[in-house]
Amino acid sequence: MNSKENGFHTVSQKGKTKQPNIVLIMTDQLRWDCLGYAGHPDVKTPYLDTLAAKGVVFDHAYSACPSCIAARAALHTGMEQSHHGRVGYEDNIPWDYEHTMAGELTAAGYYTQCVGKMHVHPLRNYLGFNNVELHDGYLHAARYGSVPYRESQFVADDYFYWLKEELGVSADVTDTGIDCNSWVARPWTHEEKYHPTNWVTDRSLDFLRRRDPRKPFFLMASYLRPHPPLDAPQHYFDLYKDKDLRPPFVGTWENDSYLKRDGRIFDSKTGPIDPELARQAQIGYYACITHLDHQIGRLIMALIEHEVYDDTVILFTADHGEELCDHHMFRKSRPYEGSCHIPLIVSAGKNVPLDLCPNSVCHNVTELRDIMPTLIDIAGGQIPDSVDGKSLVPLMASPDDPSRFIRPWLHGEHSYGEFSNHWIVTETDKYIWHSETGEEQYFELSEDPHELTDRIAEPAVQKRISELRGYLIRSLKGRPEQFTDGTVLISGRPYPPTLL
Incomplete structure (x- = not known):
C-alpha cells in the first residue's frame, strides 16, 4: 500500500517539496502506563508529557x-x-529482509542514522541505515568466550568500546553487580555522563552537529532503559525512594505457586517474593524512566538550538513493556497489558506539512508494524507491498473520526515455553489462549484496564469470547505449528521461537 491508497491527504500528497526531518525515539521495556501524561500517580516525565501535549497519543498501541x-x-x-x-x-x-524502514527512508532521500540499540544479527548489520553507533545493552549471546572476535560486544558495540577507552579495560555496565534481566536495583556507580542513557543522547547530539544541512535526516535515538539493569544515577533514585508508591496490580485469578518457587531468584520471571525488593524494583524502574525523560529533553532542546525542531516529526514508542510484579510476574513476553501495551506519540513542528491535531488521543488499535509505513508516508516514499502495517497519518488529523479506522482487532503471541500464549485485543477487551495448556482468559479492558478480573467463565460474555476465539483461529489457520484445524484451537503443539 502507498500513501495514495489511503484515500486521505498526507504529507506526500500536498505538493510540498521539503521533506520533514524525522526523529524516532525508541525505548526498551517501557510499559504504556508509566508516564505522566498516561495518568500514572508516581512517575514523572515532563518532556514526554510535552510531546503528548503537542501531538497525538495513540493509547491502544501494542x-x-x-x-x-x-x-x-x-x-x-x-x-x-x-x-x-x-x-x-x-x-x-x-x-x-529485502525492505527495511531505514532502507526505504534512505531511498526516499534521507540521511539515516541510528544511535543505540539495534539487537540484530550480525551485530553490525545496518538494516539500511547510512550509519549506526551501536549499543545493544548487555547481550549474553554476544559476550560468551566462544563468540567470534568481530561479533563480541567488547569489539562490535560502540558504547562498550568507548567506555573502556574512557574508564579502563575492566570498566563495564556490570560494575553495579546487577544483571540485564534482573529485578535487583541500585544506582549507577560511575559519573552520570558515562551512563548508556546519556551516551545515546550525547551521540545523537553529535550527529546533529555534523549532519549534512542540505539533506533531510532520519535519526533513530534507540535507548536501552528502562530495560534492566535498573541502574539510574543516584539523583533519580532519590526522587522515588521515600514516596508511597502504588503497589503492583494483582487480581482475583493469579496463581502464586511460581512466585513461591522462584521469587528468590535474582532474574526470575515472577519478580521478588520479598515486598521490599519489589518496591526497590519499582523505584529503580521509575528512576530509569525519569532519567530517560530528562535525556530526551536534552535531545529536544538540541533540535531547537539547531533550528530544526520546527521542521521535524518526532515519534516516540517502546519495543514492549514490563510486568513489574503485576500478577506476580516480571519482564515481558506475556499477553498482559504490562508486557504488551506500549506508548506511542507522534508530534510535529509547526513547519511540517502534516495534518495533526495536537493534544489529542486516538483510540485505534495500533502496533509496531505501523511505524514503518507511517514514516515512509510522512517522507513521501512508496510503502513496499511486503508491509503489513498501516500508515497512521490518516488518523492524526481527526483521531476521533470513526471512519478513519485501521483494524478492529490485533493478534499477538509469544513462544515462551510453558507460558506460551496467543491473544486477540480490541479497543475494549482481550481474549487469551495459553497454547501449552489450552487455558483461556477474557478481560473487559474498558472496565478493567489492569486485568484484575478474568471473566472467561461468565455466561453473559460467552458469545463475545466465541467471536474473539474465532478471530484467533482465523489468524492461526495455515501456520506450520498446526495450532488449529480451522474449527478449534489445538494446544500442546511444538512452538519454536523462529519460523524462518
Whole structure:
C-alpha cells in the first residue's frame, strides 16, 4: 500500500517539496502506563508529557510479540510476526529482509542514522541505515568466550568500546553487580555522563552537529532503559525512594505457586517474593524512566538550538513493556497489558506539512508494524507491498473520526515455553489462549484496564469470547505449528521461537 491508497491527504500528497526531518525515539521495556501524561500517580516525565501535549497519543498501541528481537523485527520491516518470522526470542538468527524502514527512508532521500540499540544479527548489520553507533545493552549471546572476535560486544558495540577507552579495560555496565534481566536495583556507580542513557543522547547530539544541512535526516535515538539493569544515577533514585508508591496490580485469578518457587531468584520471571525488593524494583524502574525523560529533553532542546525542531516529526514508542510484579510476574513476553501495551506519540513542528491535531488521543488499535509505513508516508516514499502495517497519518488529523479506522482487532503471541500464549485485543477487551495448556482468559479492558478480573467463565460474555476465539483461529489457520484445524484451537503443539 502507498500513501495514495489511503484515500486521505498526507504529507506526500500536498505538493510540498521539503521533506520533514524525522526523529524516532525508541525505548526498551517501557510499559504504556508509566508516564505522566498516561495518568500514572508516581512517575514523572515532563518532556514526554510535552510531546503528548503537542501531538497525538495513540493509547491502544501494542507490541504483538513483546520481546526485544521480535518487536524490533516488526518495527524495522513493517511485517506482522508470522511474516517476519520471529514469534519468540532467539539470538543469532540472521536478519535478511529485502525492505527495511531505514532502507526505504534512505531511498526516499534521507540521511539515516541510528544511535543505540539495534539487537540484530550480525551485530553490525545496518538494516539500511547510512550509519549506526551501536549499543545493544548487555547481550549474553554476544559476550560468551566462544563468540567470534568481530561479533563480541567488547569489539562490535560502540558504547562498550568507548567506555573502556574512557574508564579502563575492566570498566563495564556490570560494575553495579546487577544483571540485564534482573529485578535487583541500585544506582549507577560511575559519573552520570558515562551512563548508556546519556551516551545515546550525547551521540545523537553529535550527529546533529555534523549532519549534512542540505539533506533531510532520519535519526533513530534507540535507548536501552528502562530495560534492566535498573541502574539510574543516584539523583533519580532519590526522587522515588521515600514516596508511597502504588503497589503492583494483582487480581482475583493469579496463581502464586511460581512466585513461591522462584521469587528468590535474582532474574526470575515472577519478580521478588520479598515486598521490599519489589518496591526497590519499582523505584529503580521509575528512576530509569525519569532519567530517560530528562535525556530526551536534552535531545529536544538540541533540535531547537539547531533550528530544526520546527521542521521535524518526532515519534516516540517502546519495543514492549514490563510486568513489574503485576500478577506476580516480571519482564515481558506475556499477553498482559504490562508486557504488551506500549506508548506511542507522534508530534510535529509547526513547519511540517502534516495534518495533526495536537493534544489529542486516538483510540485505534495500533502496533509496531505501523511505524514503518507511517514514516515512509510522512517522507513521501512508496510503502513496499511486503508491509503489513498501516500508515497512521490518516488518523492524526481527526483521531476521533470513526471512519478513519485501521483494524478492529490485533493478534499477538509469544513462544515462551510453558507460558506460551496467543491473544486477540480490541479497543475494549482481550481474549487469551495459553497454547501449552489450552487455558483461556477474557478481560473487559474498558472496565478493567489492569486485568484484575478474568471473566472467561461468565455466561453473559460467552458469545463475545466465541467471536474473539474465532478471530484467533482465523489468524492461526495455515501456520506450520498446526495450532488449529480451522474449527478449534489445538494446544500442546511444538512452538519454536523462529519460523524462518
